[in-house]
Amino acid sequence: MTRYILRQMLSLILSLVVASLVIFAMIEVIPGDPASFMLGLNARPETIAALRDQMGLNDPLPLRYLHWLGGMLTGDFGTSYTYKVPVADLIADRIVVSLPLALYALVLAMAVAVPVGLLAAVRRGRVPDLATMGVAQVGVALPNFWFAMLLVLVLAVRLRWFPAGGFPGWSDPAAALKALTLPAIALALPQAAILARVLRSALIETLDQDYIRTARAKGLSRSQTILRHAFRNALIPTLTILGMQFSFLLAGAIIIENVFYLPGLGRLTFQAITQRDLIVVESVVMLLVFAVIAVTFLVDLTYALADPRLRRQG
Amino acid sequence: MRVSLTLGLLLAGMALALALVSAIWTPHDIQAMALADKLNPPSPKHWLGTDQFGRDILSMLMVGARTTIAVALVAVGIGMAFGVPLGLWAAAVSGSGLDQAIMRGNDLIFAFPSLVIAILITAVFGPSAINAILAIGIFNIPVFARVTRAGALPLWTLDYVRAARIAGKGAARISLEHLLPNLMNLLIVQGTIQFSLGILAEAGLSYVGLGAQPPTPSWGRMLAEAQTLFAIAPHVAIFPGLAIVLTVLGLNLAGDGLRDALDPRLRRAR
Numbered sequence: 001m002t003r004y005i006l007r008q009m010l011s012l013i014l015s016l017v018v019a020s021l022v023i024f025a026m027i028e029v030i031p032g033d034p035a036s037f038m039l040g041l042n043a044r045p046e047t048i049a050a051l052r053d054q055m056g057l058n059d060p061l062p063l064r065y066l067h068w069l070g071g072m073l074t075g076d077f078g079t080s081y082t083y084k085v086p087v088a089d090l091i092a093d094r095i096v097v098s099l100p101l102a103l104y105a106l107v108l109a110m111a112v113a114v115p116v117g118l119l120a121a122v123r124r125g126r127v128p129d130l131a132t133m134g135v136a137q138v139g140v141a142l143p144n145f146w147f148a149m150l151l152v153l154v155l156a157v158r159l160r161w162f163p164a165g166g167f168p169g170w171s172d173p174a175a176a177l178k179a180l181t182l183p184a185i186a187l188a189l190p191q192a193a194i195l196a197r198v199l200r201s202a203l204i205e206t207l208d209q210d211y212i213r214t215a216r217a218k219g220l221s222r223s224q225t226i227l228r229h230a231f232r233n234a235l236i237p238t239l240t241i242l243g244m245q246f247s248f249l250l251a252g253a254i255i256i257e258n259v260f261y262l263p264g265l266g267r268l269t270f271q272a273i274t275q276r277d278l279i280v281v282e283s284v285v286m287l288l289v290f291a292v293i294a295v296t297f298l299v300d301l302t303y304a305l306a307d308p309r310l311r312r313q314g
Numbered sequence: 315m316r317v318s319l320t321l322g323l324l325l326a327g328m329a330l331a332l333a334l335v336s337a338i339w340t341p342h343d344i345q346a347m348a349l350a351d352k353l354n355p356p357s358p359k360h361w362l363g364t365d366q367f368g369r370d371i372l373s374m375l376m377v378g379a380r381t382t383i384a385v386a387l388v389a390v391g392i393g394m395a396f397g398v399p400l401g402l403w404a405a406a407v408s409g410s411g412l413d414q415a416i417m418r419g420n421d422l423i424f425a426f427p428s429l430v431i432a433i434l435i436t437a438v439f440g441p442s443a444i445n446a447i448l449a450i451g452i453f454n455i456p457v458f459a460r461v462t463r464a465g466a467l468p469l470w471t472l473d474y475v476r477a478a479r480i481a482g483k484g485a486a487r488i489s490l491e492h493l494l495p496n497l498m499n500l501l502i503v504q505g506t507i508q509f510s511l512g513i514l515a516e517a518g519l520s521y522v523g524l525g526a527q528p529p530t531p532s533w534g535r536m537l538a539e540a541q542t543l544f545a546i547a548p549h550v551a552i553f554p555g556l557a558i559v560l561t562v563l564g565l566n567l568a569g570d571g572l573r574d575a576l577d578p579r580l581r582r583a584r
Binding site: 011015023029137140145149153164248251254255258288292 | 517
């Protein structure tokens with residue numbers, strides 16, 4: 001097991017290094033000089049040169065890469081070109097919106113997908129199965145931002161149950177959760193559809209196994225068999241998909257935040273892109289990539305814990 | 315499962331037909347603005363209503379279909395053009411360091427949140443339909459490489475492949491002449507799935523302003539423009555969204571149906 005973890009750790013670190021190289025290289029390609037951008041059009045060449053020096057833009061590339069990387073490891077993401085505040089502060093301000101949103105959506109997706117997937121698998125081939133899987137087909141095909149617009153149209157504009165956009169801050173948790181509810185539903189539904197389908201087919205596969213027949217033969221009831229034996233085994237593939245979905249949720253949150261005017265990481269990134277505030281773009285993207293790679297790593301580990309066969313292979 | 319294949323092909327075919335027809339005919343000219351007719355609800359004259367400039371939404375949808383479908387289709391092409399040879403290559407040298415390197419590289423691309431990187435690419439090279447194609451296409455490469463490798467590996471142990479080897483054919487020729495034709499089913503099914511994902515991705519990128527640029531209409535851009543209007547004129551948002559849902563749904567159904575039709579072994583599992 002230790003060897004397996006070490007191997008996975010090594011590939012985690014390798015992935016992160018390559019990812020950081022790619023991101024750094026891409027940002028380097030962007031035309032335009034941040035120093036002259038910060039100082040405006042009328043800046044004197046000497047001032048720009050001095051600022052370039054101060055920002056370390058004159059250092060050789062490898063040194064700048066190491067500097068950027070080292071800074072991030074110590075929590076120093078640099079200073080935003082436009083906001084003139086530490087990028088770490090900007091990110092900290094916005095992540096309290098984006099992260100809860102993604103987690104909220106994840107919980108909603110699970111809450112819908114688990115019962116639906118169970119029901120569909122148990123009633124395989126009959127009306128509940130066909131109906132829920134039909135809905136799931138449509139759910140997978142829905143662009144989440146369009147679904148978000150429909151939600152706003154019906155639940156916010158017409159019925160006025162929820163705010164149509166904006167975020168009041170966490171000082172009033174109830175209002176904050178209310179503001180995040182529609183975005184979370186919009187994010188969760190397509191993911192719930194995928195999850196329900198995966199859980200259903202995983203369950204159907206496990207229900208055909210011999211040990212299920214054994215469990216029934218030794219006298220366990222049908223529901224006991226399903227919950228104790230089939231469901232637990234079917235959760236393993238579902239968990240993998242769930243881990244992959246985390247990255248979809250994070251990326252999806254970026255788009256959904258635009259629909260609801262939520263001040264999260266997504267809005268920050270888009271503003272930074274239009275304002276050419278590259279250090280912010282660079283840091284947010286690296287952070288998202290880190291989150292995704294780390295979650296994948298954790299899922300792999302859980303997977304290995306749940307399924308001893310994998311450990312031996314590693 | 316025949317039903318899903320027919321329905322799927324019908325829906326996807328309809329979107330394709332609309333896109334093709336728009337090249338020679340649209341109900342109204344989408345260049346012509348008629349501000350007197352702006353934001354009209356659906357009527358006999360404008361079946362799906364008009365947008366904020368008085369343009370016919372059905373005509374916009376038809377022309378927009380061209381952009382959206384072209385982006386997704388070319389992105390699938392990029393994925394296949396690079397992914398399939400990589401997958402074949404990895405399978406031919408399976409177990410070697412090269413195979414490992416190719417597959418680890420794939421895992422790496424997989425690990426990136428695709429939309430985030432698409433955003434980065436378009437941020438770096440500027441928003442345009444071409445860059446959207448590249449951004450989506452790059453993420454299709456590892457998908458096709460994996461599917462191809464997984465499909466090709468078992469074929470290498472078959473007798474006729476061994477015979478071809480003994481006859482003196484090289485790995486490249488065997489891959490091309492014997493393996494590739496056998497992988498076609500697999501690739502068509504995966505291509506359909508990636509096509510539908512590409513349409514969703516294009517819509518998302520255009521929606522946030524990183525895809526097709528004005529005046530090129532695309533389904534995602536129509537939704538982006540509807541963003542500030544849909545509360546007063548819901549039809550400007552509803553129809554482009556429906557077009558996306560129906561096309562993606564059609565492609566997914568067709569993909570599922572094709573997989574069942576082409577691979578009878580899977581039928582039992584559903």
